[in-house]
Amino acid sequence: MEIDRRTLLQLGSLAGAGLAMPALAAQPTSQHPARLLVRNATLITMDPQHGDLQGADVLIEHNMIRHIGKNLPASGAQVIDATGMIVLPGIVDAHWHLWNSLLRSSAPIPGGPAFFETQQATSKRFTPALTELSVRLGLAEAIHAGITTVNSWSHNIREPEFAQAELRALTSSGLRARLWYGYPQDLSPQAPMNFADIERVKAQLQSSEYQRVDLGLAIRGPERTEAPIWQEEFDFAKAHALPVSTHIAVTQKMREKKAIQQLDDRGLLSPSVQLVHATHVDEQDLKSISANGASVCITPLTEMRIGYGLPPVEALHRAKLPVTLGVDTLVLGGNANPFLLMQTCLNLAIGTTGEEQFMTARDVLRWATQDAADAMGLGHEIGSITIGKRADIIMMNTRNLGMFPVIDPVASIVQSGTPADVDTVIADGRIIKRNGRVLGINLAQLSAQAAAGAAALTSA
Known part of the structure; x- marks a missing residue:
């Protein structure tokens, strides 16, 4: 069985620049606010200078982490309530x-x-x-x-x-x-x-x-x-x-x-x-x-x-x-x-x-x-939640069964966390997963495309 780009296009898969196709306009796409405030998080920064913080805010401006603290002003920012979330570097x-x-x-x-x-x-x-x-x-x-x-x-x-x-x-x-x-x-x-x-x-x-x-x-x-x-x-x-x-x-x-x-x-x-x-x-x-x-x-x-x-x-x-x-x-x-x-x-x-x-x-x-x-030689840009670094941040939902109660947030990430517990993903300041849903992807369509592709590769 052979499959080419035209066949995949007919499946509605590879047109345009990304997984979010024109035919999928009803699907929510990634968000890129100029100013974003993550509010009231259990924050694992992986930065020795900041350490772990409770009830902390992270302000993101133009893809960068600008401020870390408590009760940061939200003026002009899109706010994400991180209550009940562990926030850590991507x-x-x-x-x-x-x-x-x-x-x-x-x-x-x-x-x-x-x-x-x-x-x-x-x-x-x-x-x-x-x-x-x-x-x-x-x-x-x-x-x-x-x-x-x-x-x-x-x-x-x-x-x-x-x-x-x-x-x-x-x-x-x-x-x-x-x-x-x-x-x-x-x-x-x-x-x-x-x-x-x-x-x-x-x-x-x-x-x-x-x-x-x-x-x-x-x-x-x-x-x-x-x-x-x-x-x-x-x-x-x-x-x-x-x-x-x-x-x-x-x-x-x-x-x-x-x-x-x-x-x-x-x-x-x-x-x-x-x-x-x-x-x-x-x-x-x-x-x-x-x-x-x-x-x-x-x-x-x-x-x-x-x-x-x-x-x-x-x-x-x-x-x-x-x-x-x-x-x-x-x-x-x-x-x-x-x-x-x-x-x-x-x-x-x-x-x-x-x-x-x-x-x-x-x-x-x-x-x-x-x-x-x-x-990777990128430690000055990513890897921790540090002021001046790129905004690569994820939020883990501790309200999910299997995550609560949280006694040690770091241990909970490593020993209890699963991909299903990842509520929000912010990559370079862009929100690409929110409320547990990957944005811009029609999973039913991707599943059909993948099944057709796998059949093409495994059929005798």
């Missing part, structure tokens, strides 16, 4: 293959081929239109879950139009995003990436249209290519001031290639390098990562589902490394639930050490907010 998801979201929970197949085998086969069936739809589906789920910044690790860019499809979806979502420009799933280990198109996209992103989107390089790295290939990719990234991300040390067999040491020996580890999974790092690896300031992104739910093993949360926390969290892929993870990611990390840390005070809910919340922003 969550930063650091690693997500948004392009395959249509294949939710489709692998591994019981008694069937391995996950990577099915992915290699299915990746060839993607078209730019299916990629765009898939990314839009994931982004809608990100908004629902309170994620205001996404890192789209796109390792199935088969031609330039695939990159354009991702960019259309990312820019129309209202979220902050990094497109990690990758490679076709079936690209030969001896073949280089499409450097010319990466340069084209980098130039394209200089336009004001893409002010919330930046670019990184998603590479196969030392475990999947030989040195001439990955060295060229690092050289290209350095020449064009691009961050680099690679999957690494995912299994013990891969660990035997000593990829982290190879990078360290060549002086290629730095704060602009993200190491994904790192499930089987050893002490030498941890020292190299720490000494060079590289960050580690773990995706505990998918790492366990695919059999990589238990994420080394204890070792990463003890080493005080820059750690971030990722959904990774809906194929394995099922859905986007950053609260479950945080809770899983906390439970793994305590369960493996036997020390109930070894790690706290605030520690893992910091991984998902300020630490993730810092790892």
Whole structure:
């Protein structure tokens, strides 16, 4: 079964600039007030200078956080009553293959081929239109879950139009995003990436249209290519001031290639390098990562589902490394639930050490907010509710069953929160979820589109 952009247009899916189509005029769209006051919140700022505040207000003007305090004047502002809400910084998801979201929970197949085998086969069936739809589906789920910044690790860019499809979806979502420009799933280990198109996209992103989107390089790295290939990719990234991300040390067999040491020996580890999974790092690896300031992104739910093993949360926390969290892929993870990611990390840390005070809910919340922003080089703009930062804020409804009573607000976020408890999402000053509803999206229509897209990808 084939599906192209025209077919998706007939389904009412991809016309115009976003998920809110002209045919969906009855659907409420995102709001962008010039002045917005969030009133009477339980405020978790993740900023040591402000700390946690009760009954606090946050004033947003022109996408920026202007004031934090109590009883702030509401003159000329749209007011959101945050009574009964925990207000915190928007969550930063650091690693997500948004392009395959249509294949939710489709692998591994019981008694069937391995996950990577099915992915290699299915990746060839993607078209730019299916990629765009898939990314839009994931982004809608990100908004629902309170994620205001996404890192789209796109390792199935088969031609330039695939990159354009991702960019259309990312820019129309209202979220902050990094497109990690990758490679076709079936690209030969001896073949280089499409450097010319990466340069084209980098130039394209200089336009004001893409002010919330930046670019990184998603590479196969030392475990999947030989040195001439990955060295060229690092050289290209350095020449064009691009961050680099690679999957690494995912299994013990891969660990035997000593990829982290190879990078360290060549002086290629730095704060602009993200190491994904790192499930089987050893002490030498941890020292190299720490000494060079590289960050580690773990995706505990998918790492366990695919059999990589238990994420080394204890070792990463003890080493005080820059750690971030990722959904990774809906194929394995099922859905986007950053609260479950945080809770899983906390439970793994305590369960493996036997020390109930070894790690706290605030520690893992910091991984998902300020630490993730810092790892992206955006910590001065996002990651905390701080005067002068961009207004990326979410509100959790503590009136929902399963959330009340709230004794420790931070623990309630990490241990009790779910995407359904996210009442309001403000991304760069724009309200994109309100009263528990993602704005500008007709879910029935998106569901029909997704079903058609999934059928196109999985039909023999």
